[in-house]
Amino acid sequence: MSRDAKRVAIVGDPVEHSLSPVMQNTAFASAGLDWEMVRLQVAAGGGAGVIGRVRAGEFAGLAITMPLKEEAANAVDELDPASERLRSVNTAVALQSGSVLGMSTDGDGFVRSLYACDVELINRKVHVVGAGGAARSIIAALGAIDGCSITVSNRTFSAAVATAGLVDGAQAVGEEDMADAVRSADVVVNTTSVGMGLDQNIGAVPLPVELISQRHVVADIVYHPLTTALLASAGARGATTVDGLGMLVHQAVLQCEAWTGFSPDPLKMRVAAEAELSRRSG
Ligand code: ATR
Numbered sequence: 001m002s003r004d005a006k007r008v009a010i011v012g013d014p015v016e017h018s019l020s021p022v023m024q025n026t027a028f029a030s031a032g033l034d035w036e037m038v039r040l041q042v043a044a045g046g047g048a049g050v051i052g053r054v055r056a057g058e059f060a061g062l063a064i065t066m067p068l069k070e071e072a073a074n075a076v077d078e079l080d081p082a083s084e085r086l087r088s089v090n091t092a093v094a095l096q097s098g099s100v101l102g103m104s105t106d107g108d109g110f111v112r113s114l115y116a117c118d119v120e121l122i123n124r125k126v127h128v129v130g131a132g133g134a135a136r137s138i139i140a141a142l143g144a145i146d147g148c149s150i151t152v153s154n155r156t157f158s159a160a161v162a163t164a165g166l167v168d169g170a171q172a173v174g175e176e177d178m179a180d181a182v183r184s185a186d187v188v189v190n191t192t193s194v195g196m197g198l199d200q201n202i203g204a205v206p207l208p209v210e211l212i213s214q215r216h217v218v219a220d221i222v223y224h225p226l227t228t229a230l231l232a233s234a235g236a237r238g239a240t241t242v243d244g245l246g247m248l249v250h251q252a253v254l255q256c257e258a259w260t261g262f263s264p265d266p267l268k269m270r271v272a273a274e275a276e277l278s279r280r281s282g
Helices: 020-030 047-055 069-073 082-086 106-118 133-142 155-166 175-184 229-234 243-261 266-281
Strands: 006-012 035-041 061-064 091-094 100-103 125-129 151-155 188-190 217-220 241-243
Touching: 006 020, 020 035, 020 243, 020 266, 035 106, 047 069, 047 091, 047 100, 061 069, 061 243, 069 100, 082 100, 082 133, 082 241, 100 106, 100 243, 106 133, 106 243, 125 133, 125 175, 133 151, 151 155, 151 175, 151 241, 217 229, 229 241, 243 266
Parallel strands: 006 035, 006 061, 125 151, 125 188, 188 217, 217 241
Antiparallel strands: 061 091, 091 100
């Protein structure tokens, strides 16, 4: 690296399987930037310390994953509106002033991934399955879209109620109302881990696929495998499907923009991520 080189890190525990370095290093190279992303394993309790290393100038920014998102939100100097609402950050940015800005790019990344597939969200009904951190980011972003109405269901109903409470008008639905909510939705999103990894062998799905028809857009945030059992069934029933790599890529685009000011090509980042995924499974 040259003297002008800048370094960012993906921090959390675990970080060894993160696709962030391959995506970001592809983005930096495509811009001719002498920037680099490295992996830094930081266990729970280390959030404030690593934010301090950004403040001290060691890193120009961070991508932040489990289990540090809340700790980092408490340690940064400023929060963007999304992360303020969520009290969770997936991005830290070293500002000229010496302060560290915390951001949450997951929700906007999800929305951008749908727009990239020509999916309309204005005045549409979205049903979100799951109520964890990813669901919270997505719902907060959907809540900023004109006329977008949101329903949420979850294995644990109390979590659905808490997550729906993030956005005025969003509604938690229990088991008895879930079928109606899915049938009447335009877009259905799986934010749970159901269908990930080993689940693919047993074809696990997070909702009854009989509820899906060709009028639906079905999005999954799981990207391993790229075609989850849910997306395969939804596609077979004529629905439009959006895989989970879209959200991962577009939240990374927003991170790169925040750190460097450069807007990278999502397609190049996606190709790099897919190549890495197939290298690992091959
Ligand atoms: P993330 O940050 O990826 O959202 P999380 O915060 O741990 O992860 O949230 C996981 C979500 O997946 C939760 O909504 C969880 O449901 P519970 O609130 O009932 O725990 C859901 N989830 C995980 N495993 C599940 C399963 N086997 N069946 C149904 N829902 C599941």
